[in-house]
Amino acid sequence: MNHLIxxxxxxWKYAEKFSNSYINKDVSDxxxxxxQLPHTNKxxxxxxxxxxxxxxxxxxxxxxxxxxxxxxxxxxxxxxxxMTYAKVYxxxxxxxxxxxxxxPFSFDLTDHLIYGDDNxxxxxxxxxxxxxxxxxGFVIDYLCYGGIYREVNLRIVEDCFIQNIFAKPxxxxxxxxxxxxxxxxxxxxxxxxTVQAKVQLLNNDTVCGxxxxxxxxxxxxxxxxxxxxxxxxxxxxxxxxxxxxYTVKATLLTNETELHSYEVKVGFxxxxxxxxxxxxxxxxxxxxxxxRHQSFPYVGYAMPKRVQCKDADILKNELGLNLARTSHYPxxxxxxxxxxxxxxxxxxxxxxxxxxxxxxWQEVACNNVREMIERDWNHPSIILWGVRINESNDSHEFYxxxxxxxHKLDDTRQTGGVRCIPNSELLEDxxxxxxxxxxxxxxxxxxxxxxxxxxxxxPYLVTEYNGHMYPTKRFDQEERLNEHALRHAQxxxxxxxxxxxxxAIGWCAFDYNTHYEFGSGDRICYHGVMDMFRIPKFASYVxxxxxxxxxxxxxxxxxxxxxxxxxxxxxxPMTILTNCDSIEVITCEESKKYFPDKExxxxxxxxxxxxxxxxxxxxxxxxxxxxxxVGYVGDKEVAKKTFAKNPVPVKLEVKADDxxxxxxDMDATRIVYKIVDQKGNVMPFINECINFExxxxxEIIGPKSVGLIGGCIAVWVKTTGSVGKITMKASCSRxxxxxxxxxxxx
Ligand code: GAL
Numbered sequence: 001m002n003h004l005i006x007x008x009x010x011x012w013k014y015a016e017k018f019s020n021s022y023i024n025k026d027v028s029d030x031x032x033x034x035x036q037l038p039h040t041n042k043x044x045x046x047x048x049x050x051x052x053x054x055x056x057x058x059x060x061x062x063x064x065x066x067x068x069x070x071x072x073x074x075x076x077x078x079x080x081x082x083m084t085y086a087k088v089y090x091x092x093x094x095x096x097x098x099x100x101x102x103x104p105f106s107f108d109l110t111d112h113l114i115y116g117d118d119n120x121x122x123x124x125x126x127x128x129x130x131x132x133x134x135x136x137g138f139v140i141d142y143l144c145y146g147g148i149y150r151e152v153n154l155r156i157v158e159d160c161f162i163q164n165i166f167a168k169p170x171x172x173x174x175x176x177x178x179x180x181x182x183x184x185x186x187x188x189x190x191x192x193x194t195v196q197a198k199v200q201l202l203n204n205d206t207v208c209g210x211x212x213x214x215x216x217x218x219x220x221x222x223x224x225x226x227x228x229x230x231x232x233x234x235x236x237x238x239x240x241x242x243x244x245x246y247t248v249k250a251t252l253l254t255n256e257t258e259l260h261s262y263e264v265k266v267g268f269x270x271x272x273x274x275x276x277x278x279x280x281x282x283x284x285x286x287x288x289x290x291x292r293h294q295s296f297p298y299v300g301y302a303m304p305k306r307v308q309c310k311d312a313d314i315l316k317n318e319l320g321l322n323l324a325r326t327s328h329y330p331x332x333x334x335x336x337x338x339x340x341x342x343x344x345x346x347x348x349x350x351x352x353x354x355x356x357x358x359x360x361w362q363e364v365a366c367n368n369v370r371e372m373i374e375r376d377w378n379h380p381s382i383i384l385w386g387v388r389i390n391e392s393n394d395s396h397e398f399y400x401x402x403x404x405x406x407h408k409l410d411d412t413r414q415t416g417g418v419r420c421i422p423n424s425e426l427l428e429d430x431x432x433x434x435x436x437x438x439x440x441x442x443x444x445x446x447x448x449x450x451x452x453x454x455x456x457x458x459p460y461l462v463t464e465y466n467g468h469m470y471p472t473k474r475f476d477q478e479e480r481l482n483e484h485a486l487r488h489a490q491x492x493x494x495x496x497x498x499x500x501x502x503x504a505i506g507w508c509a510f511d512y513n514t515h516y517e518f519g520s521g522d523r524i525c526y527h528g529v530m531d532m533f534r535i536p537k538f539a540s541y542v543x544x545x546x547x548x549x550x551x552x553x554x555x556x557x558x559x560x561x562x563x564x565x566x567x568x569x570x571x572x573p574m575t576i577l578t579n580c581d582s583i584e585v586i587t588c589e590e591s592k593k594y595f596p597d598k599e600x601x602x603x604x605x606x607x608x609x610x611x612x613x614x615x616x617x618x619x620x621x622x623x624x625x626x627x628x629x630v631g632y633v634g635d636k637e638v639a640k641k642t643f644a645k646n647p648v649p650v651k652l653e654v655k656a657d658d659x660x661x662x663x664x665d666m667d668a669t670r671i672v673y674k675i676v677d678q679k680g681n682v683m684p685f686i687n688e689c690i691n692f693e694x695x696x697x698x699e700i701i702g703p704k705s706v707g708l709i710g711g712c713i714a715v716w717v718k719t720t721g722s723v724g725k726i727t728m729k730a731s732c733s734r735x736x737x738x739x740x741x742x743x744x745x746x
Pocket of ligand 1: 141327390391420434464466467468469507527
C-alpha cells in the first residue's frame, strides 16, 4: 500500500445548524439526518422560491475508522468542493478553514486520529453569501447553493509522498516529442531521505518513455523534482476527433522500496491563440462554444460524476460544440475528465462576477487562481485560464498579480480574462470579450479593434453573446423561438467570416436558477439553448446542425405546425435548422425543394433553410393539412419529419440516459418524459401533471409529482448505495409511461 483512497461519501450526518458542541464525539447527532455526498444543504423548488432558503450555516459529521495497520502513515482528508466556507474539525480539534466553494482543499489528520476506533470529522459549512469570498460582495446572476456538494476522500500515504504532478508535453508537432514533469514532493518525516524518482509515460500498459533521477529531500520540506523525457516516438496527438490520452506515472523509491506512486492523464497537443485565430496542433480551429453553469434543478450543484460527464457529452455530441466555458468558476473534475476523454475544449476561469472586493477578497481570488491551476493543469482539454473576475472593471495591480501567478505556475497556457467593457486594459494573452451588440437591429458582433482600442489585432475570442438580450423559454411563442435560434445563427455566422475572431461562445448552454435581481421573476434565467433539464430549445439545433451529417443528420423545422400560434396567424417565414444538402417540403398542394440559405449565412458550414412561401394556405378560415419535410444528402434521403394537421396526444414517451448504474458512491441518471402526438412530435402546451413512483434501490431527486413544462419534463434518479434493481413508473391523467428498469451493480 502506498496510495490508498477511501471514499467518504456515504453515511454523513447533517443538521441545518451548527453549534460548537457538534465537534465533540459525545454530543449526540440525534437531531441530524443521514445524507450522502454530493449533498446540497437545502433542496429547492424548480423555480419561484426565496434564494435565502439555502443561505445558512450547517453542520456535517462523519464517523469513520482507520485500521491500526495504517499507523505510521499519513492520513489526509481531501474535500473537492464545499460551498462557500468550511471549518474542519477532527475529534474535537480544529484543523483549519477554507474560503471558496469551487476549489479543493485538504487537511492532515494523522496526528489526531485514533486508529482502530471511531473518529469524528465535523465540518461547519457557511453557505451564506459572505462578502469576503468571491463571487460575493455585490449582486450575481446565478445561485451558488450550499453544502458539501462534491466528493470527500481519505488519502493514506507514506510520510514522504507525491503531492501533485504537472506533466507538460513538449515538441508536440515534431516527430520526436518530449515530456517534462514537475513532481511536487512533500517529506513530512523528521529525517532527510534520499529518493529515486522515476517517471514513465504509458499508453495503456506500454511504456513509451521513462526518466529517472535521484534527490535528497530535507526533513519536513517540500521539493519540486523535474524529470524530462525526449525523443518520444509514435506518440498520438490529442485532438477533437481523436482525443488520445496517455498516463504519466511517477514513482518515489528509497532503497528500492516504493514510497509512493501517483498517476495523471495527459494529452499531447499544442493550443495557441494568435491574432489570426486559434490553432490546435498547428491547424486553425474556429471555436464554437457555449457557456455552462454547473447547476441542476432542486439540488443545485450537487450532482455525481455520471451527471457531470453527461453534460460534457451533451455539449459535444448533442450540441456539436468544440468548447465549453466553465462560467464562472472551476467546475467538477469529472466534467473536465470527460472533456479530455471526448475531445471538448475548455476555457476555465476563477470565481467572480462583475465585483472586485477588498484586499482580503482579492487574496482569496489569487488563491483561486493557484488552486484552479494546480488542480487542473494536466487536462489537455483546457486551453485557456480565465484570470479576471468576469466582467469586472480594470484593476491594474490585481490583474498583474493574477496573470503573474498563472504564468509562473503554468508556462504552457495562455491567459484570458472576460470583460464586457471596451478599451479595457489587456494584461492577458487573449482579449476575451462578451459582445452583446446583437439586439435585433445592430450588427451581430463588434469590430475587434473598436473593442480593444488598439491599432493592431490581438488574439481575440468572443466569450458571450445573446443571453439576457433575448431570454427565451422552451415553451415560448414560435416566433420568439425562431428569432432566438436566428440570433445564435447570426453570431456564429459572423464570427466565421472574421479571421481575427478565434470563435464565439454563446450565453448559454442551459437555463439556470438566479437571484431575484435577474431572470424572469421566477428565479430562472431563461438564457439557455436547452432548459434546466437539458431538454433542447430550437436554438440548440443551430449548433447541432453544424455537425457533419456523417455524424448526425439534423432536420429541425422551427414550427409547431399550427395556424394560430403566431401573431396574425401562419407559419412563415419558417427556418429549418439542418445539415442536409436540400430539403423537400411536401404538403397536399405541392412538393418543393429548398436549399440552405448560403447568401444570408455565408459563414456557416451548414446554413439553415428559410421558407418564405408555401402553397398551404396561411389565412384564418381555410383548410389545414399535414406537412412533411424530407432531408437529402446528395440524392439520398436521410431524414423525414411529418407534422399532423390535427395533433392529439397518443403517449407519454420515456427515455432514460442510462439503464445501468453503480452502487457504492452516489450515482444518478436522468429520465426524460414527453407527451407526443400521432407523428411523434411533442405537444408543447399540454397541461398534465406527472406522478412518479419508484421501487427498489433508487430514490427520486426532487418532487414525486411535477407538471409538464412545454410538454416535457425530466427527473434524476439516484442510487441508495445498494446493488439491485430500480423500477421507475410514471403516469398522468391520460397515459402511463413504460416502466424504466435500471440495474444497479457493483
Ligand atoms: C453576462 C454575464 C453572464 C450572464 C449573461 C446574461 O453579462 O457575464 O454571467 O449574466 O450576461 O446574458
